Structure formats: C-alpha cells, structure tokens
Amino acid sequence: MKYLPLVVKNLLRKKTRTLLTVLSIAVALFLYGLLVTIHGAFYQGVEMAGADRLVVRNRTSLIMPLPISYKERMLQIDGVAEVAHATWFGGVYQDERNFFVQFAIEPEPYLRMYPEFVISKVQLAEFMRDRESCLAGRKLVERFGWKVGDRIPIKGTIWPGVWEFNLRAIYDGKRPEDDTTQFMFRYDYLDERRQFGQGTVGWYMVKVKNPDDSGKICRAIDTRFANSPYETVTEPEKVFMTGFVKQMGNIELLILSIGAVVLFTLLLVTGNTMAMAVRERIGEIGVLKTVGFSDRAVLVLVLGESMTIAGIGGIIGIGLAKLFTLGGDPTHGFLPVFYFPPAKIVWGLILATAVGLASGLVPAVGAMRLKIVDALRRV
C-alpha cells in the first residue's frame, strides 16, 4: 500500500493514455454486463423453473390442445399435489408490435402453483369476483401506463373479435429475475365466449409432492394417456424451458463468441499500454533498483498500475451496465426480464481484475528481470 502514491503518480504521467485505457476497459465490461443480461433474459425461464413443477403438453406439439378432463385423471396419480391449466390466447393489444404473453388460467390452482407471483389480498379478491377480470405483471402495467380498473381491449387472433378485460390485479415478482410481463385472465370467460375449442386447454402444470419422484410421475402421466387421441409429453419445468431456449438457436455460442472477441481485444489494448509504459521508463526502473527497490517491489509497482487501470475501468463499466439495464428492455417486449444480477456483477469485477493481472504480467516480469546496468546504459 505504501507504493500507492508512486503508482498514482505513474498513472497520471500520461493522462490521456491512462484515461483511454480505463475507458476501453469500461466499454468492455459494459458489454460484458449487457451480454450477461441478454443471456439471462433468454435463460430466465430455465433459471427460475420450479423443481417441483412439471409441464404436460400435447405429444404432437405445444399448440395442440388437451382435454380439460385430464385434470381429474392426473390428480388420481400418486405423488401429484396439484394440477392447474393454462391456455395461450395470442391476442394483439393496439398494434402487433406491442407483443406480450397472454393466457387464460384457472385462477386459484394456477396462482397457488406460482408462489413467486405476489398479489395483494384485496386485489386478488377483486380479480376472483369479476368474470371479465385480468391480472397483469408490474412491468407490463408500467409499459402501457395501465392502472387498476382500466378496461383493456385485446384483439383475438385465434378466437376473433375484440375481447375486453378489466384490470383488477397487478402482481410483483418475489425475486427481481421473475417475469412480470405476463397477462392472465379467467379461463371460464374464454371458454364461454370462444367460437371453437370448448373444453380444451393449452397445457397443464403439475405440482409434485416430492421433486425426487418427478421422473416416475412424468412416466405415469404419459402412460395413462398413451394410445388416446390426445397423447401427452410430461417434463420437469426446467427441461421444458431448456428445450424452448434451444429452439431459439445457439444463443450461448453467439454470446460466448462475441465475449471472447471483446476479451481478447481488451487484453491486447491494456497489455500494449502497459508495455509502452514500461518501455518508456526503463531508465527510471534502473534508477529505482539502484536506490534499493527490490525486484519484487518493481513487479508489484507495474502490476499495481495495470490492476488499478483495470479496476477503475471495471467499476465504471459495470456501473454503467447496471444503469443501462435499469432502463429496461431495449427491444420492447422480446426480453421480458432484463436484469443484471449481483452475482454476475461480482464476476465482472473479478474478470476486470484478471484482465489487469494478465495484461500487466509480461511487462512486469520484464521489469523485474531487468538488470541495472542494462537499464542505465540504455538512453
């Protein structure tokens, strides 16, 4: 620590260069924050999946329905605690670009299934009382400036006509990563008004008593409905969500390759700056060693310099990334959860320090090994 003033003095010698290097690192770490957030947005469903929840869908495809009678039959299976269903509505609010997820649910069991959705008791009671009521997530409400009591018209695309809903309740997520951009309404309203498809639902969510039994229960459900016109596929929620993201294409690879390009360039930029700084100061380093600075002290000096640059840059970059993500989803509705979690912030700072260490290492070792006579001889 006693070398700190010396490190600071050295950094301030070429102010522009130091500033530019700090900013390069800040930009790279900002990008890191952004990529992590985008990745999180795609994998949010996987991360947040409940270990005790299973998804039951039509074997042919998710968009094919299942009969509503399956609920009772599934409840008879050992180990099943609860069954709730949901049906995709796919309507359009004002304009096709205002995309958000809408589905019809059977309120009580469905909301019991998702304890992470927090709703005030008063609003929940209101929601249950009104047949045409709907429930929307906090972010969705903020996006369109709705308030409780608003009448929201949605144009049906599967079931034509304009459907109007009364906003009775708003839910919040228990964790910041929870998706609060969904729109839910009552299944009985849908089933009564729709022109076709009565008595069917989109998919079932099943809660199991013990997550360890989920494999057995998945097989039991699928066996029960085998060889019927509506065969099922049952999977733990996590598996279902992973399959879903996989279909979007290899997002992981895309993000990793951009990240690698950025990190590589960043190492070059800082490494280059440090190499230049050391090269210019060879004579000085010789003098330092002559007056009694040990080899290790010189090593620490140079490393301290590169790590300070990386550290400051990292903090600025991560801070800006956090600010940016607080501003919300830049694609308007495609990435419902746009959140930069604290654990990933810590990883970013570790990454910045590692870059500082790696980029300073070669010049620092060079400076450490420098012989006094060679250093002083060079002008």
Added chain:
Amino acid sequence: MAIPIIYNLRSVRVRWRTSIVAVLGIAGAVGVFVAMLALAKGFQATLVASGSPGNAIIRRAGATSEMESVVQRADVDIISTAPGVAKSADGRPLVSAEVVVVASLPRRDTGTDANVQIRGVSGLAMDVRDTVKMVQGRFFRPGVAEMVVGKNALRTVKFTDVGGHLHLGGTDWEIVGVFDAGGSAFDSEIWCDAEVLLQAYKRPQGIYQSLTAHLDSPESLQRLDDSLTSDPRLTVQVDREVDYYAKQSQAMSAMIRVLGFLVAAIMGIGAVFGALNTMYSAVSARAREIATLRAIGFRGGSIIMSFLTESVVISLAGGLVGCLAALTLNGLTVSTLNWQTFSHVAFAFRVTPQLLTNGLIFALIMGVLGGLPPAIRATRLVVASALREL
C-alpha cells in the same frame, strides 16, 4: 504541400505492435457488426424468398398468421373461380388449400425435439409455387400417407431420408422425396396431402387454414382482392405472398438488428479508444519528427492530413480483417424459432456487398474519430521545444 503517404506506411510498420492492437480492435467491432446484420438479413431473406409476387395468400380476416386462420371448402370453391386466379394447362384453377400443423420431431444432431411445420397441400402445390423443385425421389400421391421433405428439414430432422418412416398423428407416413425451395422457409417444412393430414389429426374434413392462389399475372392481385372482399359469402383477407412472409420476418429481424447495433456500437466505441491510444502514442513518440517537418516548412493542415491518413489506413486494414472474418460465416446455416408460426426455420448468414461496404464505412468513421484529436495535437506542438526534446 502534402506529406508523402509512404512516411505514414513506414511508421505504421515500425510501430507494428500498437498498430496491430488498433487493427484488431477495429476488426472485432466491424466483424460483429457485419455478422449480426448478416444474420438479420439472412432471416429476412429466407422468409421473403418464401413468397412469390405472383401468388396471393388468402386467410380469414384478422388472422395474423396461417396458424390462426380458417378457410372452409365452400370458400375454396368460390375463390377458385374468382377473377385473377391462373388456370393449369388442363383448365384446373391453380390453388392450393393448405393445413399447417406443428409437430415435435427429434433433431439429428442432438436428439432433442424441434418444432417442425408440416404443411398439408393440394396436388397442384408444385404448380402454384413454381420455385419449388423436387431434387430426389418423387412428389407424394394424393390420398396416400406419403410425405416430401424440404432440404433443410432433411438435414435437421431424424428419419426423414427417402424411404424412411415418420409416426405422426397416429398415422405411419412414408418419405418419398426431397424438394428444394431455393433457400426459403419452405425448405424447413415437410409437405403432404392436406386431406390425409386432416384425417390423421382427426380434424373435420374440408376445413383448411389458408389458400394460396397463383395469379394469372402479378397485377391481378387488386382484382382478386376486390372481388373476394366484396363477396358477402366470404370474410377473408388477401395478401401478396411476398408481403405476408416479409411481415413475418419483421419482428425477429428487428430484434437481431437492435441487439446487433447495440453490441457493435459499444465495441465501436471501445475500438475508437484503442485507435486514439495508438495515434496519441504515435504523435508523442514522433514529436521531434513532427517538429522537424514543421521546421522545414510543412503546414499544420498537411500534418493533420498525414496523421489522419495514418489512422484511416489502420482502420481500413481493421475493417478489411473484420469483413473477411465475417465473410467466412457467409452461407452458414443456423436455425431459430419463428415466433409467428411457432416453428423451426433454418436460414443462412447472408453477407452482402452492401453490408461489407457498410462495415468499411463503419471502420472509416472509427478511424477518423480515433485519428483527428491526436492529429490536431500534433500541430499544436511548439516547434522550438519539441526539437530540443530528447
């Protein structure tokens, strides 16, 4: 008077280490920029190519995609005889009433399920869509559980080789041929007889989802539209097939583009910092040279031009490297989920000359931004003291 450009080229070579860092920084930004736009372009091109300007697609009014539309047999008969619909050589109207279902089928590479679009078409589908060609085997026979697969579907989905069997909707289907739809979204589909598909899925006969009609000339669309929308027996909307598919690609390609621009802009800022660093250190290392140039009579303007040229040379080199890197992706097939139809669509990166030009322009802008401030600083040096400096 201008300073010879060879002076700059040589000094770039002398400081090759810092120059390479700047080149790579710019190459990274340009590469990502071009690659992301190529991805968006490829997706759009695939869907747009699926439509033909000579075809009209007819859906129930209000349905945003085929998935949600319903067209009845009675409607099909009315539309077939409407003005503007082309006739085949033997006088049959060139229309194809179609049913689309999405099936989860195992992928060849991972064994996990992919949503594949199965399209039930009429026997005349190949005449309606004249860009689709059989490349292997034969077309399915009407009334039989036979399927033909698109060339991308063949590559991604298991058990789709000619002679193979798929079990779908309680029916055993035989694969009898492979078709090539010229890189369009149809290449990711599997086609079969609409009536057989309806039976297999236990859907009522005679209820289709959309109808594609070949127009007797591309200009007839208006005539067909007028006659169908004014017919009180129908509630349909008529779209040119190209427009329908272009619209489907909008949301997805907009998302790729927004993310691509965002990432490229941030990398671009980083690259400008890298270039600034390189050029500032070039200026300070060459203070004496610059002062000498000034002393022997070169003006400030020529010195600015000279350093700017140097930074532009570096940035264009970076731009070229980035473009070449992105070019290696050209034609690489990737696949994603089309949100409008909820099914798998394969498409290729499409690096067009225009995108490469944009990449180079992007590099040029970074070079000018990174070179101008150091160049101005170079002219501000006080000649006498710079000459005295060691």
